[in-house]
Amino acid sequence: MSLVAAPQTPLERFNGQTFRVLLDCLARPGKIGQLPSPPFTSVPSPADTTPSNVTAIAACMSLLDQTVSFVHAVDKSWLPATHPLSRWIMVRSNARLVTPAMADFALLHDFASIALLPQLPEGTLLYPEHSCTVFLCVPAIVAGGKTLRLTGPGIATVVTVGLPDAASNDLAGLMARRGLFPLGVDLFLIDRQGFCLGLPRTTEISLC
Amino acid sequence: MGYVAVRGGSEAVARAEELVDCLRLLGGSTPLQLPQIRDQLRHAVSRAMHEGALYAPLLAALAVKQAEGDSIEAAFLLRAYRTTLPRVMASLPVSGRDMRCLRRISASFKDIPGGQILGPTTDYLIRLLQPALMHEDVRSVIAATERYQALIAAGGQQEGEIGRFPKVIDYMRQEQMIVDLPLEPPAEDPYDITREPLIFPCPRSARLQALAQADTGSLMSLAYSSVRGYGDAHPTLIELRYGYIAVQVAHPLTGEPVVIGEIEATEAEVASKAHSVTNTNEPPRFNVGYGFAFGQSELKVMSMAILDSVLTQARAGSLAGESGPAAQEEFVLLHTDGIEASGFVAHFKLPHYVTFAADLSVLGRARDHHAQRQTRLNQLVDQAIKEQ
Amino acid sequence: MTELTDQLYHFALLDEDAQREIRRKLLKAVAIPGHLVPFASRDMPIARGWGTGGLQITLSLITPEDTLKVIDQGDDESVNAVNLRRLITRTTGVATTTDTTAATIIQTRHRIPEEPMRADQILVLQVPMADPLRWVEPNIERATIMHSEADYGKMWVYMYESIVRAGDLRIASQYPVIVNRRYMMDTTPIPRWDVPKLHMAETLYLFGAGREKRIYAVPPYTAVEPLQFEDYPFRTEYRPGQRCARCGAENTFLTSHFVADAHGGRWETTCSDVSYCTKRCAATETTA
Numbered sequence: 001m002s003l004v005a006a007p008q009t010p011l012e013r014f015n016g017q018t019f020r021v022l023l024d025c026l027a028r029p030g031k032i033g034q035l036p037s038p039p040f041t042s043v044p045s046p047a048d049t050t051p052s053n054v055t056a057i058a059a060c061m062s063l064l065d066q067t068v069s070f071v072h073a074v075d076k077s078w079l080p081a082t083h084p085l086s087r088w089i090m091v092r093s094n095a096r097l098v099t100p101a102m103a104d105f106a107l108l109h110d111f112a113s114i115a116l117l118p119q120l121p122e123g124t125l126l127y128p129e130h131s132c133t134v135f136l137c138v139p140a141i142v143a144g145g146k147t148l149r150l151t152g153p154g155i156a157t158v159v160t161v162g163l164p165d166a167a168s169n170d171l172a173g174l175m176a177r178r179g180l181f182p183l184g185v186d187l188f189l190i191d192r193q194g195f196c197l198g199l200p201r202t203t204e205i206s207l208c
Numbered sequence: 209m210g211y212v213a214v215r216g217g218s219e220a221v222a223r224a225e226e227l228v229d230c231l232r233l234l235g236g237s238t239p240l241q242l243p244q245i246r247d248q249l250r251h252a253v254s255r256a257m258h259e260g261a262l263y264a265p266l267l268a269a270l271a272v273k274q275a276e277g278d279s280i281e282a283a284f285l286l287r288a289y290r291t292t293l294p295r296v297m298a299s300l301p302v303s304g305r306d307m308r309c310l311r312r313i314s315a316s317f318k319d320i321p322g323g324q325i326l327g328p329t330t331d332y333l334i335r336l337l338q339p340a341l342m343h344e345d346v347r348s349v350i351a352a353t354e355r356y357q358a359l360i361a362a363g364g365q366q367e368g369e370i371g372r373f374p375k376v377i378d379y380m381r382q383e384q385m386i387v388d389l390p391l392e393p394p395a396e397d398p399y400d401i402t403r404e405p406l407i408f409p410c411p412r413s414a415r416l417q418a419l420a421q422a423d424t425g426s427l428m429s430l431a432y433s434s435v436r437g438y439g440d441a442h443p444t445l446i447e448l449r450y451g452y453i454a455v456q457v458a459h460p461l462t463g464e465p466v467v468i469g470e471i472e473a474t475e476a477e478v479a480s481k482a483h484s485v486t487n488t489n490e491p492p493r494f495n496v497g498y499g500f501a502f503g504q505s506e507l508k509v510m511s512m513a514i515l516d517s518v519l520t521q522a523r524a525g526s527l528a529g530e531s532g533p534a535a536q537e538e539f540v541l542l543h544t545d546g547i548e549a550s551g552f553v554a555h556f557k558l559p560h561y562v563t564f565a566a567d568l569s570v571l572g573r574a575r576d577h578h579a580q581r582q583t584r585l586n587q588l589v590d591q592a593i594k595e596q
Numbered sequence: 597m598t599e600l601t602d603q604l605y606h607f608a609l610l611d612e613d614a615q616r617e618i619r620r621k622l623l624k625a626v627a628i629p630g631h632l633v634p635f636a637s638r639d640m641p642i643a644r645g646w647g648t649g650g651l652q653i654t655l656s657l658i659t660p661e662d663t664l665k666v667i668d669q670g671d672d673e674s675v676n677a678v679n680l681r682r683l684i685t686r687t688t689g690v691a692t693t694t695d696t697t698a699a700t701i702i703q704t705r706h707r708i709p710e711e712p713m714r715a716d717q718i719l720v721l722q723v724p725m726a727d728p729l730r731w732v733e734p735n736i737e738r739a740t741i742m743h744s745e746a747d748y749g750k751m752w753v754y755m756y757e758s759i760v761r762a763g764d765l766r767i768a769s770q771y772p773v774i775v776n777r778r779y780m781m782d783t784t785p786i787p788r789w790d791v792p793k794l795h796m797a798e799t800l801y802l803f804g805a806g807r808e809k810r811i812y813a814v815p816p817y818t819a820v821e822p823l824q825f826e827d828y829p830f831r832t833e834y835r836p837g838q839r840c841a842r843c844g845a846e847n848t849f850l851t852s853h854f855v856a857d858a859h860g861g862r863w864e865t866t867c868s869d870v871s872y873c874t875k876r877c878a879a880t881e882t883t884a
Binding site for chain 1: 629
């Protein structure tokens, strides 16, 4: 039986592999997935003091196209469409940069920007899926570490993960606006090594 | 033997397809050429195109040939092909005003600006089989060309823009007989039900798209139910026109409109029997329904226009008379797609022996329950007799 | 030139945007267990009602490294399973298997395999109806409101009436369940036998209804409870003493089929999961 399809391009391959990691991480909160290396180079930085987490940006972009919208932020403020990184993302994804309350996706380039979480859509009772998916860049994620204690769907009993270097304010921001099921935002935490932690709205988070 | 229990399903599937291919040609007649189908089975090709939602006459002819004339199968083949095509850009809006008409009639007024043009139609044909068609050959083709030239000569060539006529609906709108264009928030792009899920209540553009690619027979049946008594009895045909419309896109660099081709299409508007009460501040007017389809597809566009009108009135709560299924938008749009309906009805040919085994288990338990009840009843009767 | 004409289509048939849309919807489905997420559901080269929903999910998930198993009625060789497998392999080139334990993605119609599935596997179920409320509320707009308010009273009444009339919860397959104590979900026509396998499972279950244009999911370790009454508990099809005529298994879902022989033939009940049954038969032969 002959193959009738062309092989995947490097970007399609990245998008396909990334999706499987994201799906697995969201289905199993607390399981730390390893994202593949993105086929992007020379990505603009969100801020002079904050280098870009290319894996997180590429993972978010793997889900963007002209039918969806996004916002991104660094140091607790939303970046405008004129920012070089906004342009870089828009040109490659065709996604629209909108106001936070309308965003399908949010890319938070540093942990502190989690403070902006309450501005993002949480869905409605009729359409709880019309909620934001957030990609949050964090310094490091440690499987089995002792920062967060997670329970809920996808977790057999309890699981713990470590977020070294996380400030208590950041952790408080992470735990805000939860327990509203079926409403809520869904989060992916991605560290500098490309390790990924999924936190769907169903996960109950407490501190260890 | 069952068709699942048998090993070697792969081979059976391949051979079944081969058999179909052979059967088409086994009769020994000359294989059909695509231009023959396109020119001589005009309506079959049009139907494949509007139900398949792709304007491609020669590909539609191929689909009709491959489907051996089955209209739903031909439309299915085209749709499955269309889904693999990239969506390069959206065309600019086209208007029926710019149609080069081969035919345009109105039932609402005797004389209309530009006049009634009957054009090619079988409407008044006495339905007798024509034995002459049995023996057509190349001489008939030549004769047809000559007859066509004679018809044109008799009709008289007109100067200027051939076949362009003002729309009757524009006059009626100007005279405030009919409602203004719906006051829906102008979406940047029309809704595309092939790219976004159809969620109810849906915008009118989604409704019109769904109706435009619906099965002709299903639309006709529901439109008939409505005009027969379950809905807006007896609407009036404002205008029906058939002809050619140029399709334009905006030039990607300059933004100037560029004509990329011409499509053959039919368009219709109907006015509701009952006047609208949608806006109590304004004097009552008639409601309007719109229909459009590729090719000369008059039954389709009239059915579509009737249903569009009924659904608009039903949503506004101004539908007069009994309402039936044709007045329920969800019911109409979800049950008239020929591809979806035929697929699901045909899926019952698939093996269901797991679910049937489960059904049998439930049936068994229901029988036990029945038997127990019966026994208990008999016991009670026996007891009662004894006690007497 | 041959290469060009042979490779007319995108990897996994659907174009990148279509795959992306389904991926976005799948993530939301996993985040809201049991909730029906609408998706565009492109036209496919197979008929609606023949697995287009499951197929679109599989095609959006699959990577060249995957090993695929496709079953229909528990059988890898069922005509429709063969046809879907043919389409997927021709557009992806992935390896296929009939062994449940060797697959990374299993697409199925009407069954969950008998062998327990693992965390590194995904089961994709083809769904014909999607909304469990269809029996009591065919209008989608109204049913969506009922789901949003967790207003399932009508369904409980339906269940109660079926007990009064038939002495049993009269739903054979497509048994309604409550997922994560919130949403009522249609289990697609799997027999009741397979319903307990959804509860606190190791595997991710993805459901695709192509004609109905809905995607939903049951993540691993998620509570899935069949609707039942205290005095009429949920029961599977299990009959004490049941046994597969081929492999002798006493705890599998059985279906009956006709076997022709010299005496005109007889009816036999065997495992519907044919690959599992064959594996057991082979194991017996080896030990014998």
